[in-house]
Amino acid sequence: MSVSPHVIHWDAVEKKYREAGDIASTWTMLGEAAGTVSAGLRRIEVTEGKRTTALHVHGAEEEIFYVLAGAGLLYQGEATCEVKAGDCIVHRPETEAHTLRGGPQGLDVLVFGTRVPVEICRLPRAGMAWAGPTVIAAPGLMNLWEKDAAIGPLEFPPPGAGPANVVSVDGVPARLSERPGYARTWRGLGRAGGATKTGLNHLTLAPGCTGAPLHCHSSEEEIFVVLDGEGVLTLGRDTFPVRRGHVVARPAGTGVAHSFRAAVAGLTYLAYGTREPADMTWYPRSKKVYFRGLGVIGRVEPLDYWDGED
Numbered sequence: 001m002s003v004s005p006h007v008i009h010w011d012a013v014e015k016k017y018r019e020a021g022d023i024a025s026t027w028t029m030l031g032e033a034a035g036t037v038s039a040g041l042r043r044i045e046v047t048e049g050k051r052t053t054a055l056h057v058h059g060a061e062e063e064i065f066y067v068l069a070g071a072g073l074l075y076q077g078e079a080t081c082e083v084k085a086g087d088c089i090v091h092r093p094e095t096e097a098h099t100l101r102g103g104p105q106g107l108d109v110l111v112f113g114t115r116v117p118v119e120i121c122r123l124p125r126a127g128m129a130w131a132g133p134t135v136i137a138a139p140g141l142m143n144l145w146e147k148d149a150a151i152g153p154l155e156f157p158p159p160g161a162g163p164a165n166v167v168s169v170d171g172v173p174a175r176l177s178e179r180p181g182y183a184r185t186w187r188g189l190g191r192a193g194g195a196t197k198t199g200l201n202h203l204t205l206a207p208g209c210t211g212a213p214l215h216c217h218s219s220e221e222e223i224f225v226v227l228d229g230e231g232v233l234t235l236g237r238d239t240f241p242v243r244r245g246h247v248v249a250r251p252a253g254t255g256v257a258h259s260f261r262a263a264v265a266g267l268t269y270l271a272y273g274t275r276e277p278a279d280m281t282w283y284p285r286s287k288k289v290y291f292r293g294l295g296v297i298g299r300v301e302p303l304d305y306w307d308g309e310d
Contacts, residue, residue, distance in 0.1 A: 015045075024050035026044070026047075033247075051101050056099070062196070065088065067083055070107040083107075112198065165193050184209065204267070208262060219274075223271075224248040232260070233260055
């Protein structure tokens with residue numbers, strides 16, 4: 001069986017429990033474990049009746065949440081709404097402060113986000129800001145949680161209608177892409193929720209079919225999370241069996257192409273990516289290159305550095 005540092009299963013990653021007042025959740029650092037570079041992924045399992053984090057809003061990072069299981073409340077601005085399995089929440093930078101609270105069965109979410117080297121994250125209840133890498137002494141994450149928790153439990157008003165940045169898998173129209181050997185339905189959850197810097201798609205492959213053709217990116221980083229079914233990941237010359245819980249990181253510029261193929265039960269997964277205008281996508285089998293910023297695709301021959309004279 002092939003082994004890759006960029007293919008992991010969430011059951012094999014260490015979990016860390018964090019608690020401060022009415023904030024209590026278990027964190028799994030999936031992005032770090034899979035070797036992501038410019039993007040991150042964390043799984044947060046929220047305790048019943050508790051919050052995920054201190055109330056906060058990012059200054060530069062765009063976050064996309066996907067609810068794996070359970071139900072709960074999203075606190076955003078001065079209002080709340082119910083969230084459940086299959087919901088997607090987009091938090092753009094410099095919008096409204098937010099946090100989640102677990103319902104009777106708790107809440108299990110995936111959190112995708114960009115990694116901005118100098119990020120200012122405001123915590124309005126705590127009256128503080130997390131300044132990322134800094135040359136001066138700064139409180140750590142747990143201290144910030146404690147500052148928020150010291151004020152007392154956050155009062156959640158009765159839930160109302162969901163805002164525009166909360167969408168559900170069932171509520172986003174499915175698009176079908178089909179040709180011999182390739183059959184998939186996909187929903188653009190991130191775009192539907194208002195994401196502009198990143199994207200999150202929900203894809204289902206028909207039994208025995210491949211999703212996107214074998215390809216790799218020059219600038220865009222992708223993260224995949226298998227939600228259901230079984231299949232095979234092709235990564236360069238290697239193959240890997242995948243099932244629910246597998247996480248695949250594809251950093252930009254590796255030159256190693258990838259694709260997914262479903263087994264007899266089909267395959268459902270999330271595909272997260274950074275939207276890089278200068279990205280070029282290489283399809284080695286057809287020898288095509290897609291230039292995202294220009295919206296054009298063409299066929300080219302790979303460069304052989306040993307051709308011609310020195």
